[in-house]
Each structure stands twice: as C-alpha cells, then as structure tokens.
Amino acid sequence: MRGYWTRIYPAEPMSAPLIRADVEGLLEPLFQPDELGLLLLAVGEAVANAVRHGAGPVQAHVEVSDNKVVVRVRDCGPGFDANRLYDAEPSPLDAESGRGLYVIKRATDQVIVTVDHGTVVAMTRKRRRNGGSRGAGTADRPRADQPPPHQPPAAEPPSGESAFRRGVL
Numbered sequence: 001m002r003g004y005w006t007r008i009y010p011a012e013p014m015s016a017p018l019i020r021a022d023v024e025g026l027l028e029p030l031f032q033p034d035e036l037g038l039l040l041l042a043v044g045e046a047v048a049n050a051v052r053h054g055a056g057p058v059q060a061h062v063e064v065s066d067n068k069v070v071v072r073v074r075d076c077g078p079g080f081d082a083n084r085l086y087d088a089e090p091s092p093l094d095a096e097s098g099r100g101l102y103v104i105k106r107a108t109d110q111v112i113v114t115v116d117h118g119t120v121v122a123m124t125r126k127r128r129r130n131g132g133s134r135g136a137g138t139a140d141r142p143r144a145d146q147p148p149p150h151q152p153p154a155a156e157p158p159s160g161e162s163a164f165r166r167g168v169l
Helices: 013-032 032-055 101-107 160-167
Strands: 003-009 058-064 068-075 112-113 119-126
Touching: 003 112, 013 032, 013 058, 013 068, 013 160, 032 058, 032 068, 032 119, 068 160
Parallel strands: none
Antiparallel strands: 003 058, 058 068, 068 119, 112 119
C-alpha cells in the first residue's frame, strides 16, 4: 500500500490536535495502537515546535510506502541548529519546555531535520509485514483484515490524497 497526503494548517496551538487526529485517521489501519501512539506523540511535538518557534502555516505531509511511513512537518520559520536533535537530552521534569526533540527522537525510527526556507522535521516509522507494526524481534501475526502472506495482493491502490480519503490505504 502506497500513497501520500498533504495538508496545510494555520500556525496556532489548535493545529496540533487537528494534525494528530488527521494523521491518526490515515494511519490507524497500518499500525498497532502502541506504535501509532508513539508516532502521533512525535508528530504532536513537531507541530508544537513549529507553532511555537516557526512562522507561517504548518504543513503536514504523510507518505506511505510498503515498508515505512514518513510524516513531515514543515514551517516557514528561520529554523534551528539541527545538531541539537542529535544531542537532545530531556529537560528536567519541572521544566516548562525543552523535551520535544528528545521525544521525537525516541518515538521514531529515524528523524531528519532540514532547514531551507523553513524547517522540515521528517519522522520515519518502519512498517512491519501484514500492516501491523511491532517492536524489533517480535513475530508478525497475520491480521484478520489482511490476506495470508502467500496470496498476491489485490491490484495496486491508487496513490495520492484521494486514496487516503476513500480509505484505500
């Protein structure tokens, strides 16, 4: 299953739960609840950072391939030193902020930050066979809504926003 979806939101605090809900609706069939929860946590942190530190609208882009999902959050702000991501340590528990990058890094399989006419935080979560995502080293079990692995899949679904909107992906 492959496809993509893009949407632009206003740079305001209420965009974070809206983006999380939209991404959850798209990806819920593809992940186990705990894995989806981690990805949504990272997305929420990236959106909160874009709203707080960026400028202009916030763009959410979801790209689904056979083996991974990439969620990109883009803003039009001046950006930040991307090396902070790799050095990110959690702030003290009583701090009001400062844990976002650390949470994003811990909740995803890969994070890439690019700064060029704004900031893009690309968060990747690997997909496991049969649509469900599980931690490393655990066996995949077929899901009831998936054909057995030995059966060829149905025709390739259309890609693009319309595929997500129709619930194909």
